[in-house]
Amino acid sequence: MNVAVCVKQIPDPATPGKLDPSTKTLVREGKLILDDSDAYGVEMALQLVDKAGGGEVTLVSMAPNSEVSGLRTALAMGAHKAILVSDDALKGSDALTTAKVLAAAIQRAGADLILAATESTDGYTGTTPVQVAELLGLPSVTFAKHIEVDGSTVKVNRQTEAGFDEVECPLPCLVTVTAGVVEPRYPSFKGIMAAKGKPVEELKAADLGVEVAVGQQVTDVAPAEERQAGEVVVDEGDAHERIVQFLEQLKVI
Amino acid sequence: MAFQKVWVVAEAFEGKPLSATLELLTKARELGATVEAWCWGGDVEAYAAGLGEYGASKVYSVGDVGGVLPGVPVAAAMAEAVNGGNKPDAVLFSTGYDPRDIAGRLSAKLNVGVLSNVVGLAEDGTSEHAVFGGTTVVRAAFSGDTPYLYLVRPKSFAAEPGGGGAATVETVSVPDAGAANGAKIVQRHVEERTGPKLDEAAVVVSGGRGLGEAEKFSMIEELAKLLKGAPGASRAIVDAGWVPYSYQVGQTGKTVKPTVYIACGISGATQHMVGMKGSKNIVAINKDQEAPIFSIADLGIVGDVHKVLPKLLDALKNRS
Known part of the structure; x- marks a missing residue:
């Protein structure tokens, strides 16, 4: 079984984000890292391919400046190869354009199953995976908290507002995973060394036949209304009393 | 642009519209001359009046979708309506499990973008988004073809009844969506919940x-x-x-x-x-x-x- 995993390389979430004042798009300079949310899909793919007794895990990613740092992390976990689409023409592209690029890359790779995170940590639009599925004419199951493949069917426990649904879907299809679907491994030293030699195919949008047309623009950036810090109490064994008092004032108790 | 017609993708639970849906209807009423809602499931008749009260003049019911996940069939029905000439200027979705699927599908079908994580929406169609932990407000606008699709975060707008009457319900058939419509729900599990819901609790x-x-x-x-x-x-x-x-x-x-x-x-x-x-x-x-x-x-x-x-x-x- 061959699995394609959509992965995003993002600025480290630990460092504050910035918008470019002239283009009003996210500054994505410096080293990008593998989005934590994507480690779950990579791990799931590795386990499913292993269980199926063979096959390949292909990463597909779109990133500026031929960025591969995040891809190397996922390759070090065990993914076999990657397709990276890096093209200045794609700067500031919206989720649908991204989906067109990823869908074309997945088609090139060929896959029985496509995995993605439910949403990225930086942009968190959460629509790209389903747009990819629609562009490929495939069914999709979002918000998976458990995945099993049984022959040509994928069985998913899908998170819902009230609990979860057991969903069955024929392959090929796309599944988005939540954190906790599986515990991602840490890359081993051997994996890190091996990752350096794994193939990363770099493409432009035009190589995939994708036309870039962006139908939405950021028009304005402004600071939000600040919320002020209030009273701070250092606990000396009785701070709970202050909380009780506070809740009483608010008539919550 | 000023909106003439706005669609709201409505969700209900146990026969009652979700508060996120009522928030969207209230906003749509402020924005557009005509507000219409899209629903699925077997009990649309039961809550259509509730949608009307918040501003929907018409409810399109896709009906029971036969046990599949609603993203594909509902988007297919909406796209068919749009391509048939029944075209709204904007469609509002709440950021929930199923509406997000519908928005993604509809976006790709109609080749129009989606603005996600909307927390404010002006009459001219400019949306507001909170970024960087809510420290910065970004405004964005569409420039391409309509309908404009907005995925709105729940609790961005207040829900207020508008005194409208019961909405008329129009049943819409689902076009054949082929292989894409293959995700079937085989069993639902409702986890026992005591106390209020996370997004409704005081x-x-x-x-x-x-x-x-x-x-x-x-x-x-x-x-x-x-x-x-x-x-x-x-x-x-x-x-x-x-x-x-x-x-x-x-x-x-x-x-x-x-x-x-x-x-x-x-x-x-x-x-x-x-x-x-x-x-x-x-x-x-x-x-x-x-x-x-x-x-x-x-x-x-x-x-x-x-x-x-x-x-x-x-x-x-x-x-x-």
Whole structure:
């Protein structure tokens, strides 16, 4: 079984984000890292391919400046190869354009199953995976908290507002995973060394036949209304009393 | 542009429209001359009047979708209507499990973009988005073809009835969506819930990494129960598998605006703050005085959750 995993390389979430004042798009300079949310899909793919007794895990990613740092992390976990689409023409592209690029890359790779995170940590639009599925004419199951493949069917426990649904879907299809679907491994030293030699195919949008047309623009950036810090109490064994008092004032108790 | 017609993708639970749906209808009423809703499921007739009361003049019912996930069939029916000439200027979706699927599908079918995580929407179609943990407001606008698709975060707008009458219900058939329509629900599991829903509760008590271990989340649940509130969680402990994703408050997760939000052992990553900084009152308990959560807390307790929470629980129990 061959699995394609959509992965995003993002600025480290630990460092504050910035918008470019002239283009009003996210500054994505410096080293990008593998989005934590994507480690779950990579791990799931590795386990499913292993269980199926063979096959390949292909990463597909779109990133500026031929960025591969995040891809190397996922390759070090065990993914076999990657397709990276890096093209200045794609700067500031919206989720649908991204989906067109990823869908074309997945088609090139060929896959029985496509995995993605439910949403990225930086942009968190959460629509790209389903747009990819629609562009490929495939069914999709979002918000998976458990995945099993049984022959040509994928069985998913899908998170819902009230609990979860057991969903069955024929392959090929796309599944988005939540954190906790599986515990991602840490890359081993051997994996890190091996990752350096794994193939990363770099493409432009035009190589995939994708036309870039962006139908939405950021028009304005402004600071939000600040919320002020209030009273701070250092606990000396009785701070709970202050909380009780506070809740009483608010008539919550 | 001024909107002439706005569609709202409506969701219901146990025969009642969700509050997120009523919020969207209220906003759509402010924006457009005509408001129409799209629904699926077997009980649309039961709540169509409720949609009408909030402004929908017509409800398109896709009906029972035959046990498949609704994303594909509902988007297919909507796209067919649009391509047949029944074209709204905008479609509003709430950021929920199924509406997000429908929005993604519809976007690709119609080749129009989606603006996600909308928290404000002006009459000219400009949307507002909170980024970087809610410290920055970004405004965005569409420039391409209509319909404009907006995925709106729940609680961005107030829900107010508009005194409209019952909406007329029009049944719409689902076009054949082929292989894409293959995701079938074989069994539903409703987890037992006591107390209010996370995004509707007047009190939310959330736990984070500072709790130290999964078992300690029981303190959060107990405190939430005593305050007739709902338990929530930071992304860190959801990712660690301590509690399910449905508990997550934040950018990826739920937006909550309770009367009181109590953050326990949560440092206040921007990811978390954007989902709760709209709370009316915020209490934070954290042992690190420098934790960012204190910058927005009305009452900040610098202390160990393992010491403060047990005493707080005892004090509250002794009152009742």
